[in-house]
Each structure stands twice: as C-alpha cells, then as structure tokens.
Amino acid sequence: MVVVLSTVQIVSWGVLYYAFAALQSSITADTGWSAVAVTGAFSTAQLVSGIVGVRVGRRLDDVGPRRVMTGASLLAIPEVLAVALAPTLAVFYVGWILTGAAMAGTLYPAAFAALTRWGGPRRVRALTTLTLVAGLASTVFAPLAALLDDALGWRQAYLVLLGGLVVVTVPLHWWGLAHPWRPVHHDDPGTRHGATAGAVARSAPFVLLAAANALTALAVFAVVINLVPMLVEQGMSRNLAALALGLGGVGQVVGRLGYARFAAATSVTARGVVVLAGVAVTTAALALAPASSGLLIMIGMALGLARGVYTLVQATAVTDRWGPASYGALNGLLTAPALVAAAAAPFAGAVLAELLGSWAHAFLALAGVAALAAVLMAYATPRAART
Known part of the structure; x- marks a missing residue:
C-alpha cells in the first residue's frame, strides 16, 4: 500500500499541482491572460479542494480509498483536458475549479486517511515514507513540464502529462488499493475517548x-x-x-x-x-x-x-x-x-x-x-x- 500510494502521489502532485508552477509563465505569454488571473484560477482550485475535501473525508471513512481515489483520478482526466484546451479564460477557470474537486480525492489527505487506517501502529513510518517519496514530485515534474513546454508548448505539455493519470494513477488506485476496509458510522462513539x-x-x-x-x-x-x-x-x-x-x-x-x-x-x-x-x-x-x-x-x-x-x-x-x-x-x-x-x-x-x-x-x-x-x-x- 505504501508503494502504491507513494507512486500515485508523485504523479498526482506532479500533474495536478507542480506542472502549473513550471507552465504558468508560458500560459500567460501564450494566451495574453494576466498573471493574476491565471494564478487566481489555480488558487480557486485549492479553495474548491478544501471545501470538497470535507465530504470526501466522510466518503473515505465509509467506502475506503479504492473507490474514492480511483473516481477522483478518472474525474481529473476531462478536467485537465479542459485546462489544456481552454479557448477562453472562463473555460480555463471551469477546468481548474473541477480539478480542485479531483485534488480533494487524490492528494495527501486521501492518502493519509488510507495509511492511517491500514498502517495501524506502523502508520508513522508509513506516512513518513509516503511524504519522503511524494516529495520527489516537484523534482521530477517541474523540469519535465518545462522540457515539454519548450518542445511542444504548454497545452501539449499538459496533454502529455495527462497520460500519467490515465496510465498510472487510475489502474494503481483500482487494482493496487484492493484491501479490506471497515466502514465508519459517524454517529457511533468511535474515537479514542468514546466521542462521536x-x-x-x-x-x-x-x-x-x-x-x-x-x-x-x-x-x-x-x-x-x-x-x-x-x-x-x-x-x-x-x-x-x-x-x-x-x-x-x-x-x-x-x-x-x-x-x-x-x-x-x-x-x-x-x-x-x-x-x-x-x-x-x-x-x-x-x-x-x-x-x-x-x-x-x-x-x-x-x-x-x-x-x-x-x-x-x-x-x-x-x-x-x-x-x-x-x-x-x-x-x-x-x-x-x-x-x-x-x-x-x-x-x-x-x-x-x-x-x-x-x-x-x-x-x-x-x-x-x-x-x-x-x-x-x-x-x-x-x-x-x-x-
């Protein structure tokens, strides 16, 4: 589970988050949209991720990470496609708003929930390994996105990176996280001290x-x-x-x-x-x-x-x-x-x-x-x- 989640975190963070840092200036130069407007779209995605994350957290408790993270990865595919092909700033914003919802089900909070439950007394070691490996996302994907941008342009760079979600994250989430999960009933006392x-x-x-x-x-x-x-x-x-x-x-x-x-x-x-x-x-x-x-x-x-x-x-x-x-x-x-x-x-x-x-x-x-x-x-x- 640590290997699977570490792998998908590198790709998910790389495509959904760090690629933007490398491509932002090219997006602004190519489209003529202001840097503030382009950055604002990305910030809006973070806001949406926080709001949607509350619901995603409860869903993770109920059905486990396999269905939630696979669904979020599938959802990210048309959303990143919308960002890459956006003909107008409005469509660009819509793409990032929807991408924010996918972030809520694919990035750290979802992975932390999985390893916290599955790791048991070894969860600190599991979480440490995950964050160490996932920290490579910026090391790998920022320069990769920049190279693709130089060779193909920012839109095609996103389309190539999108392949990582299709080939890596979707199948690994579905087949790699097929592990037993006991649902949580939120109205029952279940915390360490008996509170709901x-x-x-x-x-x-x-x-x-x-x-x-x-x-x-x-x-x-x-x-x-x-x-x-x-x-x-x-x-x-x-x-x-x-x-x-x-x-x-x-x-x-x-x-x-x-x-x-x-x-x-x-x-x-x-x-x-x-x-x-x-x-x-x-x-x-x-x-x-x-x-x-x-x-x-x-x-x-x-x-x-x-x-x-x-x-x-x-x-x-x-x-x-x-x-x-x-x-x-x-x-x-x-x-x-x-x-x-x-x-x-x-x-x-x-x-x-x-x-x-x-x-x-x-x-x-x-x-x-x-x-x-x-x-x-x-x-x-x-x-x-x-x-």
Missing part, C-alpha cells in the same frame, strides 16, 4: 487545532511563494535565491527522516508547539539576519526542516488526539481551513509587503502569525491525550 466524530469536531481543542493549522498554512505558504523576492531584496541574486528555495526541500527531507524519533521523544502538545515555534523563529530570522548569502541559505534550510516536520505533525494530529476511527471525516474538516489559507497565502504575502513597505517587514508579520498558531496549538489537545 461530530462531538469531536465541535470541541474546543479541535476548533483551536483547525485555527492553528490555518494560520500555519497562511504563514508557511506565503513565505515559500515569496521567498525569492524577499532574498533578492536582501541583496541575493535571483539565481542564488532560487537555489536557496530549492535547498529548503533538503531541509524538509531531513526533518521527515527524523520525525519518528522526534515524535517518540515529545508529547502531542509539545511537538506541535515546538514545530510551529520553529516556523515562527526561522521566518523572523530570515527578515532580521544580516545580508549574508550563506547564513540566509542556512536559515532557509532550517525553515524547510520545520516545514517537513510539520507535514507529519498535521498528518498525525487527529490520530494522536482522537484515534484513527473517523480520521477521514475529521481530517477533511481539519484540512479545509488550511487549504483555504494556503490558497490565499501568496496574495496575503504580497499585500503585507506593499502595506508594510518591504518583504522583510512582511516576513516579520508572518512570523507573528506562526507564533500565534503556536500559542493556539498549546491548547489544541484534549486533556486525556496530553501525554
């Missing part, structure tokens, strides 16, 4: 956890998307700043490799607070550090490490507090506000920089957002799970 999924979702710790995740997503994605212009403002060349952004991915890998030991040595509350405090401190350090390229790259890698660990903190947040019984439904509710915040993050970062007069001041404000998230995380664990 609805009762958990209405509880103060869950609401605080969702708020902390949303604030973290806002801070992290605003920083990642706007890291290059911030470093250029600090005196770094654009190419070196891009390298610094890429090296942050190395930090993510290191963080995920060490997560199992970190989790074993910390409590549920402590690891969330420590990681979010790390995001806040490293974000502030980027803004306050002297204009030394080596130092800024090291801080960027440290921020990447915190981001890498946080991916797994978020993936295990529900099971660490309430058990795996209603993971799909609860994680869908937990992820939705974070996806909305992540979609708004690039624009929020740019607005902060304009209002505050510099990227450095914007990063300090984003560090404050992450610090607030750390405070909320300190109170986002039910009393019975604070061990």
